[in-house]
Amino acid sequence: MKAVGLVSGGLDSSIAVALIRSQGIEVVALHFTSPFFGRKAFLEGVMKRLGAEFREVQVGEEYLEIVRNPRFGYGKNLNPCIDCKIFMLRKAKAIMEEEGAKFVFTGEVVGQRPKSQMRDTLRLIEKESGLSGLLLRPLSAKLLPPTIPELEGWVRREDLLGIAGRGRKAQFELAERFGIEEYTSPAGGCLLTDPIFSKRLKDLLDHDAFTLENVELLKLGRHFRFTPWYKLVVGRNEGENRALLRLAREGDFLFFPQGGKGPLGLGRGTAGPEDIERSAQVIAFYTKNDAEKTAVIVRDFSGTSRVLEVPKCQENVLESLRIPKG
Numbered sequence: 105m106k107a108v109g110l111v112s113g114g115l116d117s118s119i120a121v122a123l124i125r126s127q128g129i130e131v132v133a134l135h136f137t138s139p140f141f142g143r144k145a146f147l148e149g150v151m152k153r154l155g156a157e158f159r160e161v162q163v164g165e166e167y168l169e170i171v172r173n174p175r176f177g178y179g180k181n182l183n184p185c186i187d188c189k190i191f192m193l194r195k196a197k198a199i200m201e202e203e204g205a206k207f208v209f210t211g212e213v214v215g216q217r218p219k220s221q222m223r224d225t226l227r228l229i230e231k232e233s234g235l236s237g238l239l240l241r242p243l244s245a246k247l248l249p250p251t252i253p254e255l256e257g258w259v260r261r262e263d264l265l266g267i268a269g270r271g272r273k274a275q276f277e278l279a280e281r282f283g284i285e286e287y288t289s290p291a292g293g294c295l296l297t298d299p300i301f302s303k304r305l306k307d308l309l310d311h312d313a314f315t316l317e318n319v320e321l322l323k324l325g326r327h328f329r330f331t332p333w334y335k336l337v338v339g340r341n342e343g344e345n346r347a348l349l350r351l352a353r354e355g356d357f358l359f360f361p362q363g364g365k366g367p368l369g370l371g372r373g374t375a376g377p378e379d380i381e382r383s384a385q386v387i388a389f390y391t392k393n394d395a396e397k398t399a400v401i402v403r404d405f406s407g408t409s410r411v412l413e414v415p416k417c418q419e420n421v422l423e424s425l426r427i428p429k430g
């Protein structure tokens with residue numbers, strides 16, 4: 105008997121794997137990664153210790169559509185949790201069929217998170233994923249109607265759990281019982297639940313610039329929107345300056361103080377002379393000197409450079425450009 109489980113790196117999904125494994129069922133543990141939630145390096149080892157086969161499923165472009173246009177809306181930030189779960193479960197269903205596995209399970213706990221883990225929503229997610237009757241939530245199973253795996257005796261319902269709500273005490277005891285030592289916090293580091301990241305993402309959506317390349321830029325630096333067609337990202341340290349340089353692509357502008365000491369700016373989009381001048385002023389603002397004017401090099405992607413002597417951008421102007429504001 106084989107089952108497919110979804111594992112995030114959080115404690116609950118690892119406990120779900122342990123519970124299913126403890127019933128002698130083989131487990132293929134799927135770990136989804138996307139531009140918004142990355143690989144948890146420790147998880148492969150955890151799954152190995154629990155005797156499950158670990159498999160990473162990378163999603164890119166197709167996931168952007170879920171974020172752009174979620175059928176069931178967003179959570180508190182730009183996290184489309186219901187659509188996201190349906191998306192992952194549909195993929196899990198396809199893998200279940202390929203693998204000749206009998207059912208899919210997750211670490212969801214009834215009532216643990218707003219909206220996406222309420223009873224009605226769990227039912228909706230099950231139906232929309234095409235897994236009706238074949239989706240088991242081992243941690244809350246006793247509080248939910250029996251699934252086919254329980255009715256058919258593939259899993260022993262009496263050995264599953266009836267956990268509900270936000271409390272973590274039961275999970276910590278189970279972690280100890282199963283020897284699970286490494287796990288992330290419940291939100292699991294999904295950038296879509298981060299308020300600042302979400303506001304920057306909203307800016308991309310509003311300006312029709314929601315692409316994988318632009319999403320990568322959101323993970324770095326300070327962001328400034330000049331016009332609907334142009335924005336500037338400014339590195340906050342050496343590491344970010346280097347990362348911005350790596351992400352530069354054809355059509356981008358680079359800005360840095362002459363002499364090299366200070367921030368790197370990456371301008372993306374269609375920029376007029378005023379936008380270029382203002383970008384150089386923002387770089388001057390973040391360059392440590394007391395001079396009235398700063399020499400800022402502007403380089404376009406063809407490698408052509410020029411030097412602009414500019415004053416520092418005024419703080420109120422800078423704040424009016426910042427994403428998110430305030």
Ligand code: SF4
Nearest residue numbers: 183184185188294296
């Ligand atoms: S928190 Fe992120 S990864 Fe988790 S269900 Fe929501 S959108 Fe998906």
